[in-house]
Amino acid sequence: MADTYTPPKVWTWDKESGGKFASINRPIAGPTHDKDLPVGTHPFQLYSLATPNGVKVTVLFEELLAAGHSDAEYDAWLINIGDGNQFGSGFVDVNPNSKIPALLDKSGPEPIRVFESGAILLHLAEKFDAFLGNTAQRAEMLSWLFWQMGSAPYLGGGFGHFYAYAPEKWQYPIDRFAMETKRQLDVLDRNLAEREFMTGDHYTIADMAIWAWYGQLALGRLYDAGEFLDVASYANVQRWAQAIDARPAVLRGRMVNRTFGEPELQLHERHDAGDFDTQTQDKIGE
Amino acid sequence: MADTYTPPKVWTWDKESGGKFASINRPIAGPTHDKDLPVGTHPFQLYSLATPNGVKVTVLFEELLAAGHSDAEYDAWLINIGDGNQFGSGFVDVNPNSKIPALLDKSGPEPIRVFESGAILLHLAEKFDAFLGNTAQRAEMLSWLFWQMGSAPYLGGGFGHFYAYAPEKWQYPIDRFAMETKRQLDVLDRNLAEREFMTGDHYTIADMAIWAWYGQLALGRLYDAGEFLDVASYANVQRWAQAIDARPAVLRGRMVNRTFGEPELQLHERHDAGDFDTQTQDKIGE
Numbered sequence: 001m002a003d004t005y006t007p008p009k010v011w012t013w014d015k016e017s018g019g020k021f022a023s024i025n026r027p028i029a030g031p032t033h034d035k036d037l038p039v040g041t042h043p044f045q046l047y048s049l050a051t052p053n054g055v056k057v058t059v060l061f062e063e064l065l066a067a068g069h070s071d072a073e074y075d076a077w078l079i080n081i082g083d084g085n086q087f088g089s090g091f092v093d094v095n096p097n098s099k100i101p102a103l104l105d106k107s108g109p110e111p112i113r114v115f116e117s118g119a120i121l122l123h124l125a126e127k128f129d130a131f132l133g134n135t136a137q138r139a140e141m142l143s144w145l146f147w148q149m150g151s152a153p154y155l156g157g158g159f160g161h162f163y164a165y166a167p168e169k170w171q172y173p174i175d176r177f178a179m180e181t182k183r184q185l186d187v188l189d190r191n192l193a194e195r196e197f198m199t200g201d202h203y204t205i206a207d208m209a210i211w212a213w214y215g216q217l218a219l220g221r222l223y224d225a226g227e228f229l230d231v232a233s234y235a236n237v238q239r240w241a242q243a244i245d246a247r248p249a250v251l252r253g254r255m256v257n258r259t260f261g262e263p264e265l266q267l268h269e270r271h272d273a274g275d276f277d278t279q280t281q282d283k284i285g286e
Numbered sequence: 287m288a289d290t291y292t293p294p295k296v297w298t299w300d301k302e303s304g305g306k307f308a309s310i311n312r313p314i315a316g317p318t319h320d321k322d323l324p325v326g327t328h329p330f331q332l333y334s335l336a337t338p339n340g341v342k343v344t345v346l347f348e349e350l351l352a353a354g355h356s357d358a359e360y361d362a363w364l365i366n367i368g369d370g371n372q373f374g375s376g377f378v379d380v381n382p383n384s385k386i387p388a389l390l391d392k393s394g395p396e397p398i399r400v401f402e403s404g405a406i407l408l409h410l411a412e413k414f415d416a417f418l419g420n421t422a423q424r425a426e427m428l429s430w431l432f433w434q435m436g437s438a439p440y441l442g443g444g445f446g447h448f449y450a451y452a453p454e455k456w457q458y459p460i461d462r463f464a465m466e467t468k469r470q471l472d473v474l475d476r477n478l479a480e481r482e483f484m485t486g487d488h489y490t491i492a493d494m495a496i497w498a499w500y501g502q503l504a505l506g507r508l509y510d511a512g513e514f515l516d517v518a519s520y521a522n523v524q525r526w527a528q529a530i531d532a533r534p535a536v537l538r539g540r541m542v543n544r545t546f547g548e549p550e551l552q553l554h555e556r557h558d559a560g561d562f563d564t565q566t567q568d569k570i571g572e
Contacts, residue, residue: 004454011464011514027468029476097433097473105425114425116432123425139391139400139409146402146435147383153439157466166458168290173459176447178297182313187383190315228297 024081029098035088039104040075040271044124047079047091048101050258052156052212052222053117057101058270059208059253060121060131065273066249069128071107076256076270118149121205133204140199144206147187152213154180155222164223178229181217185234188214192236207244215241252276310367315384321374325390326361326557330410333365333377334387336544338442338498338508339403343387344556345494345539346407346417351559352535355414357393362542362556404435407491419490426485430492433473438499440466441508450509464515467503471520474500478522493530501527538562 013027039045044061048054064072079085079100086098095102095115103114105123114123122145125131133141158177162170188210191198198206213222218234218241220226232238244250255267255276267275299313325331330347334340350358365371365386372384381388381401389400391409400409408431411417419427444463448456474496477484484492499508504520504527506512518524530536541553541562553561 005457007449007455007457007460007514009513010516011461011468013465014461025462025465025469027465027472029469029472096477097437110422112422112425113429115429116436118432118435119425119428122428122432136396136398139398139405142405142408143399143401146405146408146432149404149432149435150402150439151383153436154443157440157444161462163293169293170456170458171291171293172452172456174293175297175300176311179299179311179313180443182297183311183315186313186315191382227295228293230296 024084024086029092029096031089031092032084032087033089035085035090037088037090037094037104038075038077039106040077042073042075042271043071043105043107044074045104045106046074046076046101046257047094047103048076048257049079049081050254050256050260051100052152052216053099054101054257055216055254056117056209056212057103057120057124058256059212059250060124060205062249062252062256063208063247064124064128064130067130069130072124072128074270078257078259078268080259116149118145118209121145121209125205131203131205131208133199133202133206137199137202141204141206144198145209148206148209148213151184155184155213155217159225160223163225163228182229185214185218185229185231185237188240189234189236192240197240203244207240211241211244211250215244219245310370310372315378315382317375317378318370318373319375321371321376323374323376323380323390324361324363326363328359328361328557329357329391329393330360331390331392332360332362332387332543333380333389334362334543335365335367336540336542336546337386338438338502339385340387340543341502341540342403342495342498343389343406343410344542345498345536346410346491348535348538348542349494349533350410350414350416353416355416358410358414360556364543364545364554366545402435404431404495407431407495411491417489417491417494419485419488419492423485423488427490427492430484431495434492434495434499437470441470441499441503445511446509449511449514468515471500471504471515471517471523474526475520475522478526483526489530493526497527497530497536501530505531 037047046057048057058076061072061074079091081100085091086100091102092098094104094113097115101117101120103120105112105114114120154177159181162173162177197203198210216222218231218237255265256270258266259268323333332343334343344362347358347360367386371377372386377388378384380390380399383401387403387406389406391398391400400406440463445467448459448463483489484496502508504517504523541551542556544552545554
């Protein structure tokens with residue numbers, strides 16, 4: 001990449017390029033192999049991984065269950081994206097975009113698919129009429145929910161890729177995406193200077209969505225970039241991120257489909273509330 | 287940028303870097319100057335520019351009016367982002383993220399703000415109960431609407447920036463984002479092989495959102511990249527993009543807040559349905 005170049009008239013695929021995730025990035029969609037998805041007994045079947053986009057949804061499920069919505073029981077199956085599970089035919093049927101998380105909702109008369117983490121959050125929150133905030137604040141909640149979806153690609157696909165995953169470190173893209181990420185943190189910080197949660201007094205799916213990315217970034221958990229982005233300087237984001245992080249449902253949500261980091265936080269699949277205790281005891285016993 | 291470098295411990299802002307849009311990209315949020323927004327007489331006040339994100343919303347307004355929703359009358363005010371209008375205090379009050387489009391909804395008991403194009407689309411479609419598709423397909427519609435919001439940053443902020451706007455052309459980021467853009471086009475092409483519109487038989491806000499970016503890309507209108515991305519090869523996207531492009535409301539939506547391209551398509555502000563005719567006659571007469 002180092003030198004300026006002249007692009008060809010028509011782009012072609014060089015399968016050797018692409019950095020850490022070269023093996024899972026392709027210019028074509030669709031399945032690469034036949035593979036059915038497992039289906040459990042609960043109304044909701046989640047196929048995911050504990051990346052920020054995955055954590056959004058498991059946090060919501062755990063918050064719904066903690067709030068007494070016993071109909072929100074779910075099976076969480078692991079999709080290992082490094083192994084290409086997202087390109088199996090069954091997964092592509094649920095999410096033609098081959099990204100986690102993907103949801104099969106069996107709670108109604110016909111099973112339906114829902115993909116994109118923001119859509120899954122809104123679908124579930126509306127189904128249970130929970131974590132939507134006040135009706136009068138619906139537009140504000142939607143604004144922040146969509147803000148997260150349109151903003152985080154600059155953090156993840158931009159900053160995270162070029163700072164942590166690209167084959168070399170280049171200044172221009174790191175500068176470009178670090179600047180935008182810091183601007184986004186400042187947008188949040190100014191909003192949270194005036195409000196307890198993103199849309200006001202109520203903890204909503206907009207908080208869950210934004211926390212999974214920007215809250216965890218502020219807590220130093222993404223890309224080892226806390227110092228580089230001076231995340232400690234966003235005091236209101238810190239206060240809010242820590243408050244959400246202290247919720248037991250959020251800890252459980254972080255554990256589900258987690259295959260990296262501290263062993264005691266890894267619950268590779270979740271099928272029952274008791275799985276968390278078993279997992280913790282197993283790991284502590286190791 | 288050309289050479290690999292060692293990032294500093296803490297990122298700092300070099301105001302000279304950034305390419306074509308350096309002057310409007312900042313690492314901090316908030317207003318740069320005091321400036322009230324104009325407010326017209328219609329229930330909806332839109333502050334926007336005819337980029338793809340802006341066009342989504344003006345297309346919806348024009349479709350609503352064409353479908354007989356006379357309560358959807360709107361004033362569309364021009365926000366010139368090259369001049370920094372998005373950093374005026376009035377604009378920041380409506381959208382703290384300083385991006386177009388932003389909406390002030392005066393149709394209810396209290397004026398409310400809505401920002402992020404996807405949130406504006408959903409807010410308006412729900413208010414008028416229009417262009418949402420079948421109730422049974424709501425989850426599918428939401429999935430594709432959120433898909434657009436999470437995907438287009440790779441097209442616009444990734445591919446478009448590095449292919450068209452960055453100060454030099456570098457192969458690695460162009461390859462990275464061209465590959466992802468082509469994958470996204472293929473996702474759409476496979477879906478549209480089986481359906482007239484993105485979610486089935488009904489034209490919805492998901493189509494409007496996706497068309498503004500990927501439809502216009504397929505029609506060769508973005509970044510002069512039609513040949514490079516071989517957009518002609520996505521036959522189903524072509525069929526769908528052309529069908530939507532032929533709708534009179536879509537042409538009107540493209541014209542509103544447009545300050546570039548063909549003069550006869552530029553209606554800098556829109557306050558009345560008659561503005562389109564006047565504009566066209568003025569320009570033809572020039």
